[in-house]
Amino acid sequence: xxxxxxxxxxxxxxxxxxxxxxxxxxxxxxxxxxxxxxxxxxxxxxxxxxxxxxxxxxxxxxxxxxxxxxxxxxxxxxxxxxxxxxxxxxxxxxxxxxxxxxxxxxxxxxxxxxxxxxxxxxxxxxxxxxxxxxxxxxxxxxxxxxxxxxxxxxxxxxxxxxx
Amino acid sequence: xxxxxxxxxxxxxxxxxxxxxxxxxxxxxxxxxxxxxxxxxxxxxxxxxxxxxxxxxxxxxxxxxxxxxxxxxxxxxxxxxxxxxxxxxxxxxxxxxxxxxxxxxxxxxxxxxxxxxxxxxxxxxxxxxxxxxxxxxxxxxxxxxxxxxxxxxxxxxxxxxxxxxxxxxxxxxxxxxxxxxxxxxxxxxxxxxxxxxxxxxxxxxxxxxxxxxxxxxxxxxxxxxxxxxxxxxxxxxxxxxxxxxxxxxxxxxxxxxxxxxxxxxxxxxxxxxxxxxxxxxxxxxxxxxxxxxxxxxxxxxxxxxxxxxxxxxxxxxxxxxxxxxxxxxxxxxxxxxxxxxxxxxxxxxxxxxxxxxxxxxxxxxxxxxxxxxxxxxxxxxxxxxxxxxxxxxxxxxxxxxxxxxxxxxxxxxxxxxxxxxxxxxxxxxxxxxxxxxxxxxxxxxxxxxxxxxxxxxxxxxxxxxxxxxxxxxxxxxxxxxxxxxxxxxxxxxxxxxxxxxxxxxxxxxxxxxxxxxxxxxxxxxxxxxxxxxxxxxxxxxxxxxxxxxxxxxxxxxxxxxxxxxxxxxxxxxxxxxxxxxxxxxxxxxxxxxxxxxxxxxxxxxxxxxxxxxxxxxxxxxxxxxxxxxxxxxxxxxxxxxxxxxxxxxxxxxxxxxxxxxxxxxxxxxxxxxxxxxxxxxxxxxxxxxxxxxxxxxxxxxxxxxxxxxxxxxxxxxxxxxxxxxxxxxxxxxxxxxxxx
Numbered sequence: 045x046x047x048x049x050x051x052x053x054x055x056x057x058x059x060x061x062x063x064x065x066x067x068x069x070x071x072x073x074x075x076x077x078x079x080x081x082x083x084x085x086x087x088x089x090x091x092x093x094x095x096x097x098x099x100x101x102x103x104x105x106x107x108x109x110x111x112x113x114x115x116x117x118x119x120x121x122x123x124x125x126x127x128x129x130x131x132x133x134x135x136x137x138x139x140x141x142x143x144x145x146x147x148x149x150x151x152x153x154x155x156x157x158x159x160x161x162x163x164x165x166x167x168x169x170x171x172x173x174x175x176x177x178x179x180x181x182x183x184x185x186x187x188x189x190x191x192x193x194x195x196x197x198x199x200x201x202x203x204x205x206x207x
Numbered sequence: 208x209x210x211x212x213x214x215x216x217x218x219x220x221x222x223x224x225x226x227x228x229x230x231x232x233x234x235x236x237x238x239x240x241x242x243x244x245x246x247x248x249x250x251x252x253x254x255x256x257x258x259x260x261x262x263x264x265x266x267x268x269x270x271x272x273x274x275x276x277x278x279x280x281x282x283x284x285x286x287x288x289x290x291x292x293x294x295x296x297x298x299x300x301x302x303x304x305x306x307x308x309x310x311x312x313x314x315x316x317x318x319x320x321x322x323x324x325x326x327x328x329x330x331x332x333x334x335x336x337x338x339x340x341x342x343x344x345x346x347x348x349x350x351x352x353x354x355x356x357x358x359x360x361x362x363x364x365x366x367x368x369x370x371x372x373x374x375x376x377x378x379x380x381x382x383x384x385x386x387x388x389x390x391x392x393x394x395x396x397x398x399x400x401x402x403x404x405x406x407x408x409x410x411x412x413x414x415x416x417x418x419x420x421x422x423x424x425x426x427x428x429x430x431x432x433x434x435x436x437x438x439x440x441x442x443x444x445x446x447x448x449x450x451x452x453x454x455x456x457x458x459x460x461x462x463x464x465x466x467x468x469x470x471x472x473x474x475x476x477x478x479x480x481x482x483x484x485x486x487x488x489x490x491x492x493x494x495x496x497x498x499x500x501x502x503x504x505x506x507x508x509x510x511x512x513x514x515x516x517x518x519x520x521x522x523x524x525x526x527x528x529x530x531x532x533x534x535x536x537x538x539x540x541x542x543x544x545x546x547x548x549x550x551x552x553x554x555x556x557x558x559x560x561x562x563x564x565x566x567x568x569x570x571x572x573x574x575x576x577x578x579x580x581x582x583x584x585x586x587x588x589x590x591x592x593x594x595x596x597x598x599x600x601x602x603x604x605x606x607x608x609x610x611x612x613x614x615x616x617x618x619x620x621x622x623x624x625x626x627x628x629x630x631x632x633x634x635x636x637x638x639x640x641x642x643x644x645x646x647x648x649x650x651x652x653x654x655x656x657x658x659x660x661x662x663x664x665x666x667x668x669x670x671x672x673x674x675x676x677x678x679x680x681x682x683x684x685x686x687x688x689x690x691x692x693x694x695x696x697x698x699x700x701x702x703x704x705x706x707x708x709x710x711x712x713x714x715x716x717x718x719x720x721x722x723x724x725x726x727x728x729x730x731x732x733x734x735x736x737x738x739x740x741x742x743x744x745x746x747x748x749x750x751x752x753x754x755x756x757x758x759x760x761x762x763x764x765x766x767x768x769x770x771x772x773x774x775x776x777x778x779x780x781x782x783x784x785x786x787x788x789x790x791x792x793x794x795x796x797x798x799x800x801x802x803x804x805x806x807x808x809x810x811x812x813x814x815x816x817x818x819x820x821x822x823x824x825x826x827x828x829x830x831x832x833x834x835x836x837x838x839x840x841x842x843x844x845x846x847x848x849x850x851x852x853x854x855x856x857x858x859x860x861x862x863x864x865x866x867x868x869x870x871x872x873x874x875x876x877x878x879x880x881x882x883x884x885x886x887x888x889x890x891x892x893x894x895x896x897x898x899x900x901x902x903x904x905x906x907x908x909x910x911x912x913x914x915x916x917x918x919x920x921x922x923x924x925x926x927x928x929x930x931x932x933x934x935x936x937x938x939x940x941x942x943x944x945x946x947x
Contacts, residue, residue: 145212188849
């Protein structure tokens with residue numbers, strides 16, 4: 045059998061809490077989040093960075109965690125869908141997705157919500173083009189996106205400043 | 208509760224990432240499983256070699272020899288093997304299964320299995336299958352054929368008027384649910400076979416496993432995990448994956464999880480049937496349809512699976528919402544050496560409706576009247592007879608839907624304005640507007656619901672919560688929420704008091720498959736009836752006061768249960784006595800109800816790149832009472848988006864029966880920047896037999912979207928569009944042909 049790469053230890057901050065794990069350097073961050081840290085809210089849709097179901101925030105930027113090698117997470121601040129609600133209180137974007145039909149089957153929803161949160165951080169009052177472009181890396185097969193756009197519009201102005 | 212946009216029942220779990228899909232589940236000691244597949248389309252298996260530097264002794268290896276019962280995935284018939292034993296009949300057919308705890312090593316092992324196959328010549332097109340270049344299935348490559356006749360078609364050709372002919376084609380389409388398919392299985396002496404998975408129809412999987420394992424009903428248990436989209440793609444194929452996982456679990460003695468990656472999901476699982484439709488239509492000089500002769504063929508792939516039923520729905524919808532006195536429809540599903548095509552939202556109807564609605568624009572042009580005028584002169588009305596001999600007893604107002612759709616889209620003004628602007632040959636961007644008018648039957652066809660005999664149970668608990676037990680699944684379309692609304696309305700409670708029991712064949716009755724736009728209308732009605740039964744029981748017991756509150760209801764449940772142990776209501780579908788269907792003649796009341804619709808598409812075409820954009824889309828439909836406006840509009844918007852993909856973007860590229868663009872990067876579905884604002888409008892004529900008057904809507908939007916777009920492109924460019932998808936490449940060729 046071929047000699048395989050050795051695992052390394054990676055330390056980072058996930059959803060505001062220090063996390064440390066062992067992984068092969070080129071393991072996908074997606075797998076590490078789901079399997080090592082048990083954060084299964086991040087989904088895999090295509091494994092090639094096309095669908096955005098595995099979107100997370102890494103140092104404030106929206107990334108496809110299926111394309112990020114584990115070693116790159118060293119020292120990074122990561123936010124997944126599990127880090128969005130505070131206690132029992134949902135984020136304004138999560139509330140809007142429930143109220144306006146932004147989620148159907150739900151598999152794109154965690155990534156889509158993080159994309160929307162990231163968009164609103166960059167453009168607190170986005171126009172139609174900014175919403176469409178901001179979400180264009182996240183595929184949804186159920187909604188035709190209309191209810192997702194409505195959800196984002198409904199969340200505008202309701203996103204609280206958070207540490 | 209009815210008519211209110213009650214928030215999605217499982218919405219909170221979905222927006223927080225807490226909803227548990229199959230890949231989110233793990234079991235102690237669980238192994239991963241993979242499938243080794245045929246590299247060729249057709250051939251005889253000579254040998255299986257386990258090569259490479261792989262510690263094979265660590266692996267669980269399953270072949271056809273390990274199947275305890277029948278080697279088949281039982282559906283309508285039993286022609287499709289679970290694992291190919293002697294012959295393979297399509298690329299990517301499953302031959303060997305492997306399991307190991309290390310999924311990275313497992314992938315290396317999968318590549319180290321070599322299946323030695325003596326190739327045989329394959330058949331890859333409808334034409335070659337019909338020409339019987341090779342006989343690859345049965346005696347004649349035909350899975351099923353139908354013959355529908357109304358009036359005297361041959362007698363009509365001599366009547367004064369015109370005859371217009373045309374052949375139309377539609378391509379395969381991938382369902383592309385964002386959650387790939389997957390299953391986990393566990394097998395033990397004590398508990399038999401249990402599977403958890405992403406699926407639409409738990410009782411289909413249950414039946415397939417009973418036959419595969421040769422076990423009685425109670426030894427098989429199928430549990431639906433949260434399901435990330437289905438659209439038909441998780442109707443029949445999950446039985447295959449469940450079978451594979453269960454075989455590996457049985458042999459290894461450990462739980463086994465199989466999750467397909469996107470490429471495997473795209474190459475191996477079902478797609479929408481490619482189709483070819485030939486129309487010959489006689490029409491009078493004033494635009495009355497005299498005779499429609501329709502020949503409809505779908506490519507079923509290598510095994511029968513659901514092709515006869517897809518063909519049936521496509522056949523029945525082929526003549527549309529028109530009152531033509533003479534109609535003949537001949538149809539057939541043929542075998543080819545490609546992976547079996549299967550259920551996809553619309554189920555044959557989007558194919559035949561595309562052909563018809565594109566054809567009628569051409570008929571109107573030949574007659575010299577506007578396309579809407581041709582429709583108007585032939586729309587079916589109450590009391591008239593559809594092609595299959597069904598007298599329309601519902602109120603239907605196709606003209607009204609057409610006028611409303613035209614008003615909302617500004618159709619007439621734009622039609623003129625675009626035509627004038629397009630007449631400038633230097634125009635770089637040409638615009639067009641087109642429409643389609645259509646119907647879609649809800650529920651199983653003909654006697655189908657009678658055979659299904661669906662069952663639903665409702666149980667009240669001592670705490671006053673009401674639990675709905677049904678095999679109907681939530682996969683994003685809203686089953687949980689509308690069932691809760693229907694029960695809440697019938698019981699005069701809040702939706703929060705209603706619980707939906709997870710579909711699990713050990714606990715829920717078989718309410719039939721979650722397909723065919725039947726869940727709200729057929730199963731929803733059973734929920735309503737069961738809830739009414741529960742209420743009646745409480746009333747008869749004298750425990751429930753008139754004008755009761757939620758607290759009164761809870762108290763009554765508690766007291767009733769203390770005395771009688773349980774409070775449960777159980778109903779079984781009863782077919783309405785006035786609906787008649789003749790399976791032999793293929794005529795009668797095909798569906799209990801139809802949804803009716805007119806869709807208008809506005810497009811622009813860049814004449815340099817042949818790129819098409821849909822600028823506006825208006826979808827007007829009559830669907831009975833709308834139970835939940837947000838969910839219903841979401842169904843239509845999502846369906847229109849899939850229809851836009853079907854029309855313009857989604858192109859499966861085949862090579863010797865194998866899909867070669869099996870990635871989301873090169874099989875392109877619409878993104879948020881590709882779609883217009885999809886504007887959805889409902890007309891509501893309550894349907895007497897639907898819950899609170901509702902009809903089915905799930906599949907409807909797939910039928911009319913593509914032809915509306917094709918007609919708009921024809922209007923913009925003058926190109927006689929005959930097939931979809933209309934990719935930029937195909938349109939460029941057609942534009943060059945026009946201008947050559």
